[in-house]
Every structure is written in structure tokens, then in C-alpha cells.
Amino acid sequence: MNLIGLTRAELATVLADMGEKPFRAKQLWHWIYFRGATDFAQMSTLSKDLRARLADRHSLERPAASREQTSDDGTRKWLLRFSDNREAEAVHIPEDDHGAVCVSSQVGCTLTCRFCHTGTQMLVRNLTPAEIVGQFLVARDSYGEWPTPTDETRLLSNVVFMGMGEPLFNFDNVAKAVSILVDGEGLALSRRRITLSTAGVVPMIERCGREMGVNLAVSLHAATDAVRSEIMPINKKYPLDALMAALRAYPGASNARRITLEYVMLKGVNDSPADARALIELVRGLPCKFNLIPFNAWPGAPYESSSMRTIERFADLLADAGLTAPIRLPRGRDILAACGQLKSASERERLQGYRARLAAMTPAERAAAEAAHGRAPAAAD
Structure with a gap:
């Protein structure tokens, strides 16, 4: 059994089954999450x-960092391999004296948002609490940030669930991971330093605020159902009126703790003055702030980014209405670590290699290979 990812109570049960006193669980927790021990010795x-x-009997298994890349701007990305050889990516986005670790909650994604590279990778499975927490531990290892520093000195100060997958489709495992991240005798992150980003899974939003108490970010990206349904299919199930009602009821939302609305700027799609005015009406009375995100292109992307002049004009219209709307500068583009770009690099490489092998086969060999992979023959590929 891997002890990483267990709650305090579960860890205490493990030690009780070994005939140990309860205080041993506290010691073990300290070594795992405060000191970052990777070996019982x-x-x-x-x-x-x-x-x-x-x-x-047990292990302290972290995901294996099979690749680590650092961008010219200091952004660092890890390709992480789990025990079943599935992979996901995590990113650290540094600021002057702190930074956020962007973690994944699933391998792949079901949402197929048209502007998101991750959405082109089919969902494989949910990540476990150990695999979610393990991403933060790998980041701590990479930066040598052990034992747990205070908020004033730590470089890895925040966690954002903005990586691969939809966190609210993996609610229980994410909630368990959050409970480990915020434990004051271990990793000791404040709930106010954890942000969960959702595409708008309306039935789970209130529960998220009530049970996890973290900051909420919402991938909004459009002010009308027609546009949002086109670029985000989830809107067909949970349209804007239902989403906005859930946001207005989010536990803990206030002017001091506003909901973040993420808005990727797509040329000719959602970036007009009329779109800005519709947004202003849509969010009226909601304690919120915007993050305007220039579209981060990827190979085969169906959109272009709005021009900086267009984005600045859009931001000014929101600001004139009293809304906070900073433009998020792209980070880590050179290593495909920017918003919407996460996708397993090894998956891309395997797919390229697979296609190369198919191209070298005879028609009969190709048909047999496709059948072995459970696919229709790809004679037209």
C-alpha cells in the first residue's frame, strides 16, 4: 500500500493494524508531508x-518525473508517469517571490473544449489522491523546498486545479487531496491559496464550496449560450442561466473572495465590444473578477488569438463597468505549458511513431495492426 494519499485517520488505522500507538501516525505524517521523506530509513x-x-509492507510512491522542462520565462513543466504507465502533466508558474503549481485531476479529459489542447486527448481515468498530491510533492522535490517553509518564504505557495481534466468529475479524490494539502502539520497550504477551476459542472459547484472551501475559477469564455455551446459542449447540458445561478450561490463568495472568470480571447469569436457588454450584464451583482487570456495556439488549433489591441479594448470596457479584468500574460509557451496547452508529450510521440510504423506496412499488415488496437482499418489515414 502506498501511504501517500491516505488521510490522517487512514494512516492511523494502518499503524494500529501494525500494533503501533496513535502518536506514531502523527510522526509518520510529519516525515511524509513536512519533511518530504521518500524512504522510511x-x-x-x-x-x-x-x-x-x-x-x-508499504511504499512512499510519488509519480515518476519522466521529463522536466523549464521555459525561458522560468515556468517549469513535468511529464509524470504513474504506476500503470499512464501520464499527465503538471506545471509551476513562478512569480517574483512565490508561484502556483498547476496540477492535473485526470489523465485526459471528457470535455472537448475546442480551444483546449488537453481536450483533444480522450479521458483515460481519474487520478487518485496519491497521484494528485504526488504532483505537488514532485514540484517540492524539484525545487528542494523541504521541510515545509512558511508562507512568507515558500516559492511553491499556491495550488491551482487547472491542469488536465475536470476536477469536479473527480470530486471525491480531489477533495481528499485538498484535505492533505491544507493540513497544518504537513504541507500546510491555506484554502485561500488553492483554486479549483471548472468548466461549469453545475450540480457539483455548491458542494465544492461547502466541502472544500477553496477558491473557485470558472472557464466562462463566452457571454451567450450560442457561442459558449459552440466552443464548450458542456454548455449544452449546463447553460449559462444555470451556471450563473450556481455561482451566485457559491458558499463563501464575496467581494473579499471573488470568483475568477477565465476568458480566452478568440479572434472573431468572443472578442467584440458587444461581447464585452453582454458579459457585463451576465455577471451583474456577482462578486467576480476576470482573467483575460490570449489564446495559446497549438498544432492544428482551430482558432487564432485576438490582437493585443483588441484584448486591451475589451479589458477597458470591463474596467469601465467596475470589473477587474487583468490580461494574463502567456507563460511557458515555448514548452507547451501555457493555459490550454497541456497534453502528454509522450502520447504525441507514441502516436507519431505508430503512424510512421503504419505507413511502412503492407495493407494486410496495417489492417492486422489496426484490428489489434481495436480500431477500424485506417487505409484513408
């Missing part, structure tokens, strides 16, 4: 016998 406050028995 490092846990000097535990007896040698207990360390040996733990090592015999």
Missing part, C-alpha cells in the same frame, strides 16, 4: 524495527 524518530516493517 530517513525517519529517525521511528524505531529501526518499525521502519523495517513499514518498508516491508
